[in-house]
Amino acid sequence: MKAEIIAVGTELLLGQILNTNAQYLSQELAGMGIDVYFQTVVGDNAQRLQHAIELAAQRADILILTGGIGPTQDDLTKDALAAALGRSLHIDRIAMDHVEKFFVNRGIDMTENNRRQALVIDGSTPLPNETGLAVGIAIAQDEKFYIVLPGPPKEMKPMFDGQAKPWLLQHALTSEMPIYSKMLKFAGIGESLLEDKLLDLIQAQSDPTIAPYAKEGEVSVRISTKAGSEREAMEKLEKLESIIQKRLPKHMYASSDVPIEKMIVDIMADRGITLSAAESCTGGLLMESITSIPGSATMFLGGIVCYSNQMKEKLLHVPHALLEGEDAPGAVSHEVAEVLAEHVRMITDSDFGLSVTGVAGPAYSERKPVGLVYVGLAERGKQTEVFELRFNGNRETIRIRTVKTLLHHLWLRLITHEPESSSGEVVQ
8 A cells, every 4th residue: 555644834845844744654654564655745725735635645545644733724634635525524522522621621711713623524533632632533535545643743643653553554454564674874984885885785675675874974774674574574684684784894883773872872881981072173062962862971971172272271281382383283183182082081080082173164274174183082001093084064064974983983992892903094
């Protein structure tokens, strides 16, 4: 069976909010063996919305609409669907009691327009809203299946999971086998190079399938298969995962959809290893990525944002001769990155110390180009490493890639228990 998701709301077209509902629904439907071929976004206009519904009904078996079922005059989803199906609307008594009770319990006068949130289409199955007010609906007509859900994710997700999904399984049960997927995560490698390493597998794919995805500083590969049971699916997926992992052992850090900082926090927390950081051009982004992970309090001792040369000297005791003077290498240098990593480690008495110093842009600094960054990795009792990085892109891109690259070097150190052979150059 094929499905189409129609997201309703002018705010989506204007880019004021992200359409995360479509992502969630696509994943859920795939798990039910239902393919999503189209995702449509429509503004709050009755005629355009009705046209979108009629067009979707020509190419999909299941239509799922989100948004546009609130109390205001621009909430038109149920009206448009009723018109497309040639049916009428009425107030559902149970849904209306739910709305009225909400206002009574809060001692607020209910305006007349709130009655719209209890509207359902004749012949439909109401879908109770456990986290909001607007009732959803499910209806079958002409061998097509229609689901209407609220727009806010906190209302949409519980309604789909608890109400709409069981209805679909009962009324539109597909004979297609469900789709199972695993997300493999990679760092320290670009999308094009990763694809080249896996090109023969991608070109020969049938089942399981391989799909790379990229975002700043990391790459994901989704492997998917259809199978009659989870056990059968996992056998196929794990076989392919093993092949991929053997090809890219220094880059594949996880077989689930987690960021590399999550892996680092878990490893260090489990081993009782501690970390600190000194950041210049990234301005605390490295520390934020670490401390955003639950459990980081057990392994991250603290850090310093030493944005200016004055702070590098005063707080981290970087020699003035390294920072300024005719023969000084300058703040953006191998030497300063090394001192920063070693000194922050010693000041905090942590097992590892990380450092970042570079030029994020938009202009040159110390006559050094935008995108030139040095990152340091100090470990108690071992030689400090410094890596020279060169990035293209804007300021934010450079900062994100710097953090992800440094975390990749730390992850490599943690999984190998040995430092990299020597400082090197990474060009991305």
